[in-house]
Amino acid sequence: DVKVTQSSRYLVKRTGEKVFLECVQDMDHENMFWYRQDPGLGLRLIYFSYDVKMKEKGDIPEGYSVSREKKERFSLILESASTNQTSMYLCASSLRPGVEKTQYFGPGTRLLVL
């Protein structure tokens, strides 16, 4: 079974703090993704990566950065957390498109910024 794990299920941070969300997958997937999910807005793509050290902006990259130093790990960084970044953050991974289209999601991190 594919397993995608995220470092925390719940996180509380203060405005202005630097926040790191970690995601690890164990199936040697090329692609990794970060989404945020808010009520009524569905899943919105923040960043994705299709290879080590590669990254692409999604629909809402402002206020976020990412790091992919190893194939299995994809980190989302909030440089200076703000209250409007309070949300559920979901990581996902997939094989390279053309091989399989399925994305496998981690359990999510619910972040509260005070």
Place this chain on the structure above:
Amino acid sequence: GQSLEQPSEVTAVEGAIVQINCTYQTSGFYGLSWYQQHDGGAPTFLSYNALDGLEETGRFSSFLSRSDSYGYLLLQELQMKDSASYFCAFVMMGGNTPLVFGKGTRLSVIA
């Protein structure tokens, strides 16, 4: 631009059949996927249609019509555990393009 439209909420009775529709607009469309998400859980893959027609997996079926830019998810013999959010997502052609998700349909199954 690209977009997906699906109803925000659907309510159905246990044991019944429910259909969740999804219309999309995009260029470079390759296929349509469906994901299920229970409250507090992660989205999980349900089905994928690359060709027109019906794909059946147990109680769940998914349909695609490319000419109508339309698909649906059909759930039969509804159970209380089917109460969840259902997302359609289209797969784009070429390269390393990510899925584009709709806003989700909240299905409530009632007794």
